[in-house]
Amino acid sequence: MTNKKDIRSLTADELREYFLSIGQAKYRADQVYQWLWQKAAHSFEDMSNLSKELRGTLEEHFMFHELSVHTRQKSTDGTIKYAFKLSDGNMVEGVLIPTAKRLTACISTQVGCSLACEFCATGKLKRMRNLAYSEIYDQVAVINEEAKAEYGKGLTNIVYMGMGEPLLNYKNTMESVAKITQEEGLHMAAKRITISTAGIAKQIKQMGDDGSRVKLALSLHAANDEKRNSIMAINESNNLEVLAEALNYYYTKTQQAVTFEYIIFKDFNDSIDDAKDLLNFCRKVPSKVNIIEYNDVEGTPFKKADQDKVDAFAAYLEDRGVIAKVRRSRGKDIDAACGQLANKEG
Numbered sequence: 042m043t044n045k046k047d048i049r050s051l052t053a054d055e056l057r058e059y060f061l062s063i064g065q066a067k068y069r070a071d072q073v074y075q076w077l078w079q080k081a082a083h084s085f086e087d088m089s090n091l092s093k094e095l096r097g098t099l100e101e102h103f104m105f106h107e108l109s110v111h112t113r114q115k116s117t118d119g120t121i122k123y124a125f126k127l128s129d130g131n132m133v134e135g136v137l138i139p140t141a142k143r144l145t146a147c148i149s150t151q152v153g154c155s156l157a158c159e160f161c162a163t164g165k166l167k168r169m170r171n172l173a174y175s176e177i178y179d180q181v182a183v184i185n186e187e188a189k190a191e192y193g194k195g196l197t198n199i200v201y202m203g204m205g206e207p208l209l210n211y212k213n214t215m216e217s218v219a220k221i222t223q224e225e226g227l228h229m230a231a232k233r234i235t236i237s238t239a240g241i242a243k244q245i246k247q248m249g250d251d252g253s254r255v256k257l258a259l260s261l262h263a264a265n266d267e268k269r270n271s272i273m274a275i276n277e278s279n280n281l282e283v284l285a286e287a288l289n290y291y292y293t294k295t296q297q298a299v300t301f302e303y304i305i306f307k308d309f310n311d312s313i314d315d316a317k318d319l320l321n322f323c324r325k326v327p328s329k330v331n332i333i334e335y336n337d338v339e340g341t342p343f344k345k346a347d348q349d350k351v352d353a354f355a356a357y358l359e360d361r362g363v364i365a366k367v368r369r370s371r372g373k374d375i376d377a378a379c380g381q382l383a384n385k386e387g
């Protein structure tokens with residue numbers, strides 16, 4: 042074990058202060074910051090515009106936590122799933138999803154997840170720990186490089202929908218967003234980033250208070266409490282009424298409508314009565330709906346809904362003025378689709 046501090050845990054100001062304390066000019070700190078967050082240096086040795094002596098001083102006092110690609114699986118539809126190995130040996134997964142117009146990275150915020158939603162493969166893994174913001178950022182940086190190599194251009198969108206509940210790792214999630222959007226980082230527009238939550242009302246309000254500019258998605262999957270309790274235990278402490286109140290607060294603060302993610306399961310939440318519940322909930326909160334087709338996950342009783350039911354469900358909502366789109370899951374053959382990330386190799 043090393044006692045050296047991870048240099049990437051320092052803010053730009055802290056780094057400048059450190060450089061002044063060792064008699065170096067401030068602009069040197071800015072150069073290092075750029076190497077760390079923009080130029081994706083892998084070591085102090087890479088920082089070629091610093092003197093050998095300065096690189097040696099940094100090496101003596103600091104270290105880097107790096108994440109590495111452990112495995113890479115490409116689906117027949119072009120989706121690529123990555124298993125990332127963290128510095129302590131834990132693994133998380135990320136996905137690159139190419140479509141005609143977009144290159145989207147889906148990334149993780151925790152090792153495992155504590156919420157144990159019934160339909161989710163990640164929920165079957167115990168939550169081990171939160172990711173540091175640099176570990177969240179690195180997934181994006183690596184997938185961005187992969188996108189350029191594989192598809193000739195960088196990422197257009199990022200979704201925090203991989204392993205873990207982002208709002209239960211709020212500080213690191215938001216700091217990773219800051220790094221992704223800052224000029225010395227990937228300089229992506231906040232509106233191209235979506236944070237998806239299972240519904241932590243307190244943190245949704247916090248996002249509002251913090252003036253968050255990213256998009257917010259709520260994994261809803263059922264719009265009546267009894268049903269939602271049966272698949273998402275978090276609903277018992279953050280029920281629909283509490284969530285509606287938090288989302289309206291968030292809307293007042295940010296003027297941003299939420300997207301409800303609704304995985305449609307055969308004979309569970311695919312009837313017109315279910316669509317009515319969803320319509321009623323949509324009327325309480327400025328929102329739109331993504332209806333997501335399900336991929337069977339081993340060890341869960343859920344099945345993919347029939348196509349005619351999905352179409353009727355979507356039509357019911359659209360006919361009543363709700364913006365509802367049906368989304369096909371991607372990367373099914375490699376377990377990269379929604380709710381399937383579970384560190385399964387091979």
Ligand code: SF4
Nearest residue numbers: 154157158161164205
């Ligand atoms: S759906 Fe999200 S919140 Fe629920 S168990 Fe899976 S990763 Fe956790």
